[in-house]
Amino acid sequence: MPLTRLLVDAAAARLGWRRTYTDTTQVDTLLSEQAETAYRQAPDHAALATAKHDDALAVQPGVLDVRGRVLADVVYLEGVLTGARNRGLPPALIQCLEDVVDHGHEMAVLLAGTVRTTAVVTAGSAG
16 A cells, blocks of 8 residues: 555544545456455464463454454444434435344454353353
């Protein structure tokens, strides 16, 4: 990502502005950059996770943190969806937002199940 763009985006973010894109090529580029950044920032993720998570209970705090962030994002997206419906935005966009919100809730449920499992298997091994 060019330095100029980084600086412009940083300045805009400090003012509460967001960049928008009307060209799908630009959107695809941004999505690719997001994925590349995520993977680049966690090069040793598997090694760190393996070192830190030596039993079921050690997994629990991280999964709880992720669930909290997912729920916060889903609640935000529910607001975006409500706004889109109230403003009469295109049905295709509303359908995409509904799908994202539904999947976010599903992910939160799966993460909650994972947290419960850490407690169950730990209690089972202690007894």
